[in-house]
Amino acid sequence: MDKSELVKIKTEYYSDVLEERTIETLWAKIHDLRKGLYQIDNIPFYGAPFACKDIIHAIVDEDGVLCFQKVIRASNHSILQIFVHQKNTLNSEIRDWFKDVNCSTEGVSENYFVVDVPMKIDYKKLQDSLKRKETEGIVEFAEALLSKKHKKDLKTSIFRKFLKS
Structure with missing residues (x-):
């Protein structure tokens, strides 16, 4: 998509990552x-x-800046925050792994990036893989925003385990 077809939206919120309003x-x-x-x-x-692909409402403030007001329709995408802290692991290797499982990423710094998890992804499987990488000391991750669909993936998985026991 041509950047000329896009607009900038400003949002202000408390960030757990930065531990301050941002x-x-x-x-x-x-x-x-x-x-x-x-x-x-x-x-x-x-x-x-909000997440990538969400439909949001924005208004122009007194300075002429478009500002986020509220989510109108959620896309059922989720957002993950990834901190790569194993010295021998390159940020690009982990980002390539996400690409291979059909998630897109955006880099913030050398060891921190965010992930867009589309609705079609079975989040329980992705989370299990991330937990293994976390246990191995490769990454740390936070679920910045989990969609209803991905929360359901987790609940369904727990329910299946209960039925099997």
């Missing part, structure tokens, strides 16, 4: 300009209350 601007596609609706087109870095 302002972040994200790219969005115009969904319905008349109604002030936009579709988020990149991955929030620090814990915004």
Whole structure:
């Protein structure tokens, strides 16, 4: 997509990563300009209350800046925050692994990036793999925003284990 078709949306929220209120601007596609609706087109870095592909409402503030107001329709995407702390593991290797499982990533720093987990992903399987990598000391991860669908993946998995026992 051509950047000229995108707008910047400003959002302000408390970030658990930064442990302070933060302002972040994200790219969005115009969904319905008349109604002030936009579709988020990149991955929030620090814990915004929405995910990639969500439809949000934004208004222009007194300085002429588009500002996030609320989520109108969730995309059922989830956002993960990944901290790579094993010295022998390259950030790019872990990011390539996410790409191989059909998730997109955006780098924030040498050892920190965020992941967009699309709705079609079986989140329980992804989480199990991440927990193994965490146990091995390769990464640490946080679930910045879990969609209803991915929460259901986790609950369904727990229920299946209960039925099998």
